[in-house]
Amino acid sequence: MSTTFDSPPLTNDADLRTKRRQLTIAIAGNPNAGKTSLFNALTGLRQKVANYPGVTVERKEGIWALEGGRTARLIDLPGLYSLDASSIDERIARDVLMGRARGLPAPDAIIAVVDATNLARNLYLITQLLEYEPPVVIALTMVDMAERRGIDIDVQRLRDLLGVPVVPVVAPQRRGLNELSRAVSEAARHGATKRVQWRLSEQAEREIAALCGDGEAGPAARRRVMEELYGEELPPDQNRRALILAARQRLQAHDPNWWQEPLLARYRFIERIIAEVERTKEAKRDLTMAIDSVITHRFFGPLILAAIMLLVFQTIFAWARVPMDLIDGAFGALAQAVHAYLPPGLFTDLLADGIVAGVGSVLVFLPQITLLFLFITLLEDSGYMARAAFIMDRLMRGVGLHGKAFVPLLSSFACAIPGIMATRTIENQKDRLATILIAPFMSCSARLPVYTLMIAAFFSDRRIFGFLSVGALLIMAMYLLGITVAVCVAWVLKRTILRGPTPPLVMELPPYRLPNPLTILQTIWSRAWLFVRRAGTVILAISIILWALANFPRVAPEGDRAQTVADRSAVESEQLKHSFAGRLGHLIEPVIAPLGFDWQMGIGLISSFAARETLVSTLSIVYNVGREADSSSPSLIEAIRKARRPDGRPAWTPLTAISMMVFFVLACQCMSTVAVVRRETNSWRWPIFMVLYMTALAYAAAFITYQGGRLLGFG
Numbered sequence: 001m002s003t004t005f006d007s008p009p010l011t012n013d014a015d016l017r018t019k020r021r022q023l024t025i026a027i028a029g030n031p032n033a034g035k036t037s038l039f040n041a042l043t044g045l046r047q048k049v050a051n052y053p054g055v056t057v058e059r060k061e062g063i064w065a066l067e068g069g070r071t072a073r074l075i076d077l078p079g080l081y082s083l084d085a086s087s088i089d090e091r092i093a094r095d096v097l098m099g100r101a102r103g104l105p106a107p108d109a110i111i112a113v114v115d116a117t118n119l120a121r122n123l124y125l126i127t128q129l130l131e132y133e134p135p136v137v138i139a140l141t142m143v144d145m146a147e148r149r150g151i152d153i154d155v156q157r158l159r160d161l162l163g164v165p166v167v168p169v170v171a172p173q174r175r176g177l178n179e180l181s182r183a184v185s186e187a188a189r190h191g192a193t194k195r196v197q198w199r200l201s202e203q204a205e206r207e208i209a210a211l212c213g214d215g216e217a218g219p220a221a222r223r224r225v226m227e228e229l230y231g232e233e234l235p236p237d238q239n240r241r242a243l244i245l246a247a248r249q250r251l252q253a254h255d256p257n258w259w260q261e262p263l264l265a266r267y268r269f270i271e272r273i274i275a276e277v278e279r280t281k282e283a284k285r286d287l288t289m290a291i292d293s294v295i296t297h298r299f300f301g302p303l304i305l306a307a308i309m310l311l312v313f314q315t316i317f318a319w320a321r322v323p324m325d326l327i328d329g330a331f332g333a334l335a336q337a338v339h340a341y342l343p344p345g346l347f348t349d350l351l352a353d354g355i356v357a358g359v360g361s362v363l364v365f366l367p368q369i370t371l372l373f374l375f376i377t378l379l380e381d382s383g384y385m386a387r388a389a390f391i392m393d394r395l396m397r398g399v400g401l402h403g404k405a406f407v408p409l410l411s412s413f414a415c416a417i418p419g420i421m422a423t424r425t426i427e428n429q430k431d432r433l434a435t436i437l438i439a440p441f442m443s444c445s446a447r448l449p450v451y452t453l454m455i456a457a458f459f460s461d462r463r464i465f466g467f468l469s470v471g472a473l474l475i476m477a478m479y480l481l482g483i484t485v486a487v488c489v490a491w492v493l494k495r496t497i498l499r500g501p502t503p504p505l506v507m508e509l510p511p512y513r514l515p516n517p518l519t520i521l522q523t524i525w526s527r528a529w530l531f532v533r534r535a536g537t538v539i540l541a542i543s544i545i546l547w548a549l550a551n552f553p554r555v556a557p558e559g560d561r562a563q564t565v566a567d568r569s570a571v572e573s574e575q576l577k578h579s580f581a582g583r584l585g586h587l588i589e590p591v592i593a594p595l596g597f598d599w600q601m602g603i604g605l606i607s608s609f610a611a612r613e614t615l616v617s618t619l620s621i622v623y624n625v626g627r628e629a630d631s632s633s634p635s636l637i638e639a640i641r642k643a644r645r646p647d648g649r650p651a652w653t654p655l656t657a658i659s660m661m662v663f664f665v666l667a668c669q670c671m672s673t674v675a676v677v678r679r680e681t682n683s684w685r686w687p688i689f690m691v692l693y694m695t696a697l698a699y700a701a702a703f704i705t706y707q708g709g710r711l712l713g714f715g
Contacts, residue, residue: 029113031079034141116146198269331360354547372418381515400494412442441486454657667698
């Protein structure tokens with residue numbers, strides 16, 4: 001259904017300047033109302049994601065190509081049910097609408113997204129948006145789904161009652177988008193013509209008119225007065241405060257529940273609209289209810305969820321390995337090419353081992369990032385994610401976490417980075433922060449090379465009862481240790497620094513629908529690019545710092561290049577021993593000695609901050625095996641077994657290996673994780689806290705493991 005408007009031609013310079021200027025359009029609506037699908041359909045790939053200044057709430061915006069060659073800057077406001085400013089999302093939305101958001105101009109118009117299948121819920125926000133200065137155009141979404149449910153909406157009557165344009169749209173099919181473009185352009189050109197249609201009691205309207213200072217208050221003046229009259233805070237001006245208090249006393253004398261009147265009046269207005277514009281026909285049984293009878297069943301629901309999560313976990317954990325190996329191999333070959341074709345020297349080493357290796361350490365995670373958000377977007381777009389949170393809420397609430405924490409924690413078994421990024425689905429900031437702070441305890445794939453090396457060196461041929469592999473049991477024990485500590489830490493955090501009751505899981509279960517391929521592609525692209533652009537800069541800087549620590553001061557002449565692998569390994573080993581990293585290893589040796597570690601292992605702990613698995617390559621250099629050795633290399637395994645301390649004692653024992661594994665389970669040895677936590681929390685305070693408390697826990701657990709083992713005679 002299209003809408004046409006009669007408009008006068010632009011005749012003056014101001015109108016011409018307005019026509020040339022890029023419009024700013026805000027898009028607002030309830031969660032699950034189709035706002036994201038509409039935003040993606042309007043902007044395509046011409047969009048970017050950032051944070052609002054000073055907060056962790058995302059700001060998504062894009063470029064919308066309007067009819068006539070004009071473009072608009074489309075700002076996607078957080079999904080919200082009202083503008084009462086009780087949450088950070090609501091405050092941000094209100095600041096944008098009032099032109100008070102830093103870095104954003106006041107919008108020229110508002111697209112209000114309204115779900116045609118649930119007018120009653122969506123129209124409350126509309127009654128508030130109509131009180132703000134920018135003109136409003138309503139995009140009536142999901143009209144095709146409403147038709148299937150037998151819901152018939154009189155669009156013209158809805159326009160008349162609200163006093164604003166109403167455009168039916170089906171974003172995935174691009175139906176109604178041209179009409180929406182014309183309606184928004186006309187609304188932005190002519191400005192606001194809307195009037196507040198709902199009214200309070202005669203007594204309240206008289207008080208508002210008196211406080212406005214004239215008999216016919218405009219929407220903006222009326223809204224400001226209502227905020228003063230019905231808001232929690234009084235105006236700072238003493239004279240104005242006295243007028244507001246006197247008006248409140250008169251309203252209370254007239255009605256003891258006077259403070260509820262705006263809420264009740266809005267809903268009376270909404271009920272009248274629904275009665276006049278909506279008709280429901282006889283429809284078949286709702287498919288959503290039929291599916292939910294199985295999906296959310298007390299017995300079958302958890303089983304189905306476990307199967308889906310197993311598939312997600314298997315995908316991120318196993319299927320990403322091939323592209324990750326390809327990326328890793330490509331950057332390894334690039335580093336070798338730099339060494340082969342550039343003259344030897346510090347610049348070549350910096351380029352190959354610092355910059356190329358640093359970039360590679362970032363991009364190697366991209367397959368897991370893209371796979372994770374592929375599944376998250378599929379689950380969210382289909383409507384299943386809300387059911388998963390509903391099913392897991394009871395279990396997660398036992399330790400003070402939100403039901404939505406389940407998926408991020410499960411994803412962290414593959415890699416903490418996509419797991420932490422997945423916490424964006426948790427609305428409550430304390431619950432989200434608690435989930436972020438415990439996600440690195442899940443044993444990610446980067447820890448596996450460390451586990452594999454330790455097990456291969458000391459436990460590969462050991463069995464219990466003749467058939468149970470000690471190595472397999474140790475790996476399972478490491479996973480269980482991480483889960484147990486994560487649960488305990490979450491319980492402590494939610495009762496101390498993140499104190500507060502876990503909010504009840506109040507959410508709308510959206511209808512099931514086929515995921516939109518465009519939405520999936522845009523989400524994957526924006527998340528992947530955001531990770532590379534924002535986290536990559538921090539990781540690259542830390543990589544260069546770690547390279548410098550391992551390569552300075554120089555112990556060999558710049559032009560001295562070893563010709564054989566053995567000679568090159570010896571040079572690298574000697575360089576590492578005398579570098580700042582080696583000196584740091586000697587410096588921390590008295591601290592880590594109670595854990596069973598010596599200075600050479602200390603170098604590995606320091607270098608592993610770049611990435612946990614670099615412990616393997618560092619030990620290869622320390623023990624003269626060569627940086628190409630991996631966790632299954634016989635030469636490295638044998639070197640670890642034969643390593644000796646200055647007094648002739650074995651440097652490594654089975655107890656030392658277990659202590660090292662325990663330390664790596666609990667320590668935050670991953671600069672990529674730190675960088676992403678910095679990105680997600682918008683502060684260095686929380687990543688520093690996370691590194692410190694996890695390192696303290698890892699030290700304590702490794703100390704208990706090693707010293708306890710020695711007391712029991714396993715030293």
